Amino acid sequence: MDVKTADFRQRARAALAQPTLQRSLQGMRRAMPALRSAALAALPDHAALRDRARESRDHALAHLGHYLVAFESRVRAAGGEVHWARTGAEAGAIVAGLCERAGARRVIKSKSMVTEEIGLNATLAARGLQVTETDLGEYIIQLRGESPSHILAPALHVSLAEVGAAFERHHRRSRTAPLTEAGAMLVEAREELRAVFRAADVGITGANFLVAETGAAVLVTNEGNADLVASLPATHIVVTGIEKVVATLDDLGVLLRLLARSAIGEPLSSYTTLVHGPRRATEAAGPAAFHVVLVDDGRSALLGTPRQEILRCIRCSACLNHCPVYTAVGGHAYGSVYSGPMGAVLAPAIDGLATTAQLPAASTLCGRCEAVCPVAIPLPRLLRDWRGEALRAGFTTPAWRRSLRLWQWLAAHPVLYRFVLGLAAGGLRLVSVPARRGERRIRRLPLVARGWFAVRDLPAPEGGSFQARWRARQP
Amino acid sequence: MSGAREAILARIGRDTPPAPSANVPVESAPADWAQRAQRFAACATAASATVATADSPQAAAAGIADYLERQGLPPRVHVSAATPALDGLVTETRLQLATGGLPDDGATVVTGCLAALAGEGVVVLATGPGHAAESVFLSATHIVVVSPGQLLDSLDALWGLVRTLPAPLPRMVNLILGPSRTADLGVPSRLGAHGPLRVHVVLVAPVEGA
Ligand code: SF4
Numbered sequence: 001m002d003v004k005t006a007d008f009r010q011r012a013r014a015a016l017a018q019p020t021l022q023r024s025l026q027g028m029r030r031a032m033p034a035l036r037s038a039a040l041a042a043l044p045d046h047a048a049l050r051d052r053a054r055e056s057r058d059h060a061l062a063h064l065g066h067y068l069v070a071f072e073s074r075v076r077a078a079g080g081e082v083h084w085a086r087t088g089a090e091a092g093a094i095v096a097g098l099c100e101r102a103g104a105r106r107v108i109k110s111k112s113m114v115t116e117e118i119g120l121n122a123t124l125a126a127r128g129l130q131v132t133e134t135d136l137g138e139y140i141i142q143l144r145g146e147s148p149s150h151i152l153a154p155a156l157h158v159s160l161a162e163v164g165a166a167f168e169r170h171h172r173r174s175r176t177a178p179l180t181e182a183g184a185m186l187v188e189a190r191e192e193l194r195a196v197f198r199a200a201d202v203g204i205t206g207a208n209f210l211v212a213e214t215g216a217a218v219l220v221t222n223e224g225n226a227d228l229v230a231s232l233p234a235t236h237i238v239v240t241g242i243e244k245v246v247a248t249l250d251d252l253g254v255l256l257r258l259l260a261r262s263a264i265g266e267p268l269s270s271y272t273t274l275v276h277g278p279r280r281a282t283e284a285a286g287p288a289a290f291h292v293v294l295v296d297d298g299r300s301a302l303l304g305t306p307r308q309e310i311l312r313c314i315r316c317s318a319c320l321n322h323c324p325v326y327t328a329v330g331g332h333a334y335g336s337v338y339s340g341p342m343g344a345v346l347a348p349a350i351d352g353l354a355t356t357a358q359l360p361a362a363s364t365l366c367g368r369c370e371a372v373c374p375v376a377i378p379l380p381r382l383l384r385d386w387r388g389e390a391l392r393a394g395f396t397t398p399a400w401r402r403s404l405r406l407w408q409w410l411a412a413h414p415v416l417y418r419f420v421l422g423l424a425a426g427g428l429r430l431v432s433v434p435a436r437r438g439e440r441r442i443r444r445l446p447l448v449a450r451g452w453f454a455v456r457d458l459p460a461p462e463g464g465s466f467q468a469r470w471r472a473r474q475p
Numbered sequence: 476m477s478g479a480r481e482a483i484l485a486r487i488g489r490d491t492p493p494a495p496s497a498n499v500p501v502e503s504a505p506a507d508w509a510q511r512a513q514r515f516a517a518c519a520t521a522a523s524a525t526v527a528t529a530d531s532p533q534a535a536a537a538g539i540a541d542y543l544e545r546q547g548l549p550p551r552v553h554v555s556a557a558t559p560a561l562d563g564l565v566t567e568t569r570l571q572l573a574t575g576g577l578p579d580d581g582a583t584v585v586t587g588c589l590a591a592l593a594g595e596g597v598v599v600l601a602t603g604p605g606h607a608a609e610s611v612f613l614s615a616t617h618i619v620v621v622s623p624g625q626l627l628d629s630l631d632a633l634w635g636l637v638r639t640l641p642a643p644l645p646r647m648v649n650l651i652l653g654p655s656r657t658a659d660l661g662v663p664s665r666l667g668a669h670g671p672l673r674v675h676v677v678l679v680a681p682v683e684g685a
Contacts, residue, residue, distance in 0.1 A: 286608070
C-alpha cells in the first residue's frame with residue numbers, strides 16, 4: 001500500500017494546527033488515563049493478570065505453527081475453510097476470489113486494521129465490488145475518503161459538524177433542517193446501514209483473537225455491527241494476522257479481561273462473539289460459507305528476533321492514548337495504518353524501514369507506553385532498536401548523522417566532553433529565571449526551540465554533573 | 476495458493492508445545508444466588524442494562540409486560556432461544572408472541588440464554604436451531620430471562636460450560652454486556668448504534684428450599 005511516512009514532520013506540524021483534532025486529542029489526554037487506571041484498579045490482582053497475559057501471548061507465539069494448524073483443523077471440522085497469505089497482495093487476491101466465487105456484488109465490513117493494512121477496500125473496489133464499512137467511525141471516514149487516525153476510534157479527527165455534512169452529502173433523503181445533532185445522526189446512520197446490511201452478499205470482519213482450542217474467531221465490538229456482518233450475508237470472511245491465535249479459552253479470558261479495560265476503561269466491550277464456522281444443517285439462518293484468511297505480511301520475519309515482542313500486541317490502543325507524541329499530533333501524522341508507539345514499531349516491519357524510519361524517531365522514549373501495555377511490550381527498547389537500524393542502513397538525514405558523529409567524538413574525549421558540558425550547563429543557568437520554591441527554570445533560549453518554549457519550559461541544571469557527583473561519592 | 480501455507484509454516488515452525496499454562500487468576504464470585512444476583516446487577520447496570528428479579532417464569536413474564544408498559548413499548552414480542560425460563564410467556568395475556576423469522580427493525584425480542592456471568596454482568600447466548608444471532612442484533616429492545624442455574628460466577632465458569640457442550644460447538648457464542656453503544660459521535664457514548672438500544676435482564680430466583 002501507499003505509505004508516506006517520510007514527511008512525518010510536515011504532517012505533524014499541520015496536525016498541530018487542526019482545531020478539531022486538537023480538541024479530540026486534548027479530551028483523550030484528559031480522560032483516558034484516569035478511565036484506564038480506575039478500571040484496572042478494580043481488578044483483584046492486575047499485576048498477576050498482566051504477567052499471565054504476557055505469558056499466554058508468548059506461549060502462542062513460541063508455538064505459532066502448532067496453534068495455527070490446530071485452529072485450522074477445528075475450523076475445517078466445523079465446515080469452514082482456512083486460507084494462508086504470505087503478503088497483503090496475496091490476501092487481497094484470496095478475498096477477491098472468494099467474493100467472486102460467492103457471486104457477490106455488495107460487501108459489508110466491520111472494522112479491521114488488517115484489511116486497512118492490506119488495502120483490501122481498494123482491491124475489492126477495483127474488481128467492481130461495492131464495499132461498505134459498518135463501524136460508525138469507519139463509515140464516516142469511508143464517506144470522507146480518509147484513513148483511520150486511531151486504531152480504535154478511526155474518526156477521532158472528524159468534528160460532529162463534519163459528520164453531519166458527510167451524511168447530508170451521501171444520504172439521499174429529503175431534509176427540512178440541517179443535520180446537527182449527534183442523536184439524529186446516529187438514527188440516520190443506523191437506518192441507512194440497515195438497508196446495506198440486508199442487501200449484502202459477503203460480510204468481512206477481522207478477528208481480535210483466534211482460539212486454537214475451539215477454532216473460534218473472536219469479534220469484539222461495542223456497536224454490534226460485526227455480529228450483523230457475520231450473520232446476515234451468505235458468506236462470512238475473517239481476515240486476520242497470523243499472530244492473533246491464542247491456545248485456550250482460558251488465555252482468551254485473561255486477554256479479554258485486560259483488553260477493554262486498557263482500551264476504554266470498561267470491564268468488557270458490549271459484544272464479544274466467538275464464531276465457529278458456517279451455519280449448521282439444523283439452522284435456518286447464518287452464512288452458508290465461512291472462510292478465515294490468515295495474513296503473514298511481514299509478521300513471521302519478526303519471530304525469533306528481539307522484535308518478536310511486538311507480536312504480543314492485542315491492539316488495545318493504550319499506548320496511543322498515553323503517548324505524549326500521539327496525543328499531540330494524532331494518527332495521520334504517522335502516515336501509516338498503525339500509529340502511536342505500537343505503530344512506530346510495527347510499520348517498519350510491515351512497510352520496510354526505507355519509508356518509515358522517521359516513526360521510531362518520533363518518540364521521547366518516556367516509557368509510558370510500556371508501563372500501560374497490558375502485555376508488557378518493551379516499546380521504547382524496540383523503538384531504539386529500529387533507530388539503530390535506521391542509522392546503520394542510512395535512512396536518517398545527513399544533519400542527524402553529522403550531529404551523532406560529533407556527539408560520538410565528543411564522548412570519546414572526556415576532558416573536552418566535561419568542559420563543553422560544563423559550559424552548556426553554565427550557559428543554561430545564566431538564561432534561567434527564578435520560579436516557584438526557589439527553583440530556576442528556562443523560559444526561552446536565544447534562536448532555538450521556539451516551538452518548545454511557546455508551550456512549555458525546562459528546569460535549569462542544578463548542582464554538579466553526574467560525573468562530578470559520582471567521583472565525589474567514590475571512597 | 477497452497478504454497479503459501481507451507482511457506483509460512485516452514486518459517487514459523489510446527490513443534491508440539493508443552494501444555495499451555497492452566498494458571499488462571501480466577502475472580503471468585505459468591506456461591507449464594509442472591510449475592511451473585513446482586514453482583515450481576517451491579518455490573519450490568521454499570522453498562523446501562525436494567526436488571527430485575529422474579530420468583531418464577533410466570534412472574535418473569537408479568538414483569539416483562541410491566542417493563543414494556545413502563546417503557547411505552549408495544550406488547551408484541553419476538554421470542555427466540557427459548558428455555559424453560561420463558562415458559563411463563565404463553566400464559567401472560569398482556570403479551571403478543573411472535574416466533575420464527577426475524578424481528579422487524581424496532582422490535583422487542585425476548586430470549587432465554589446459555590448463561591449469565593455475575594462477575595461481568597454479561598448474558599451469553601448461543602445460536603442453534605431455535606436461535607439466530609441476528610434476532611437479537613436487529614431488535615431495538617432485548618429482554619433476557621435467566622434461569623437460576625444459569626447464573627454463573629464469571630468468564631472462567633463459562634469456559635468450563637462451553638467445554639461440556641456437545642460437538643460441534645454452536646456457530647456463534649455471543650457475550651453481551653448492556654446495549655449497543657458508540658463513541659464515534661463524541662463523548663459521552665451513545666446507545667443503540669447497530670444493536671439493541673435497551674437490554675433488560677430478568678433473573679429468575681431459585682425456589683426456596685430447592
Ligand atoms: S502495544 Fe500494548 S498498549 Fe499498544 S496497542 Fe498493543 S497491546 Fe495495547
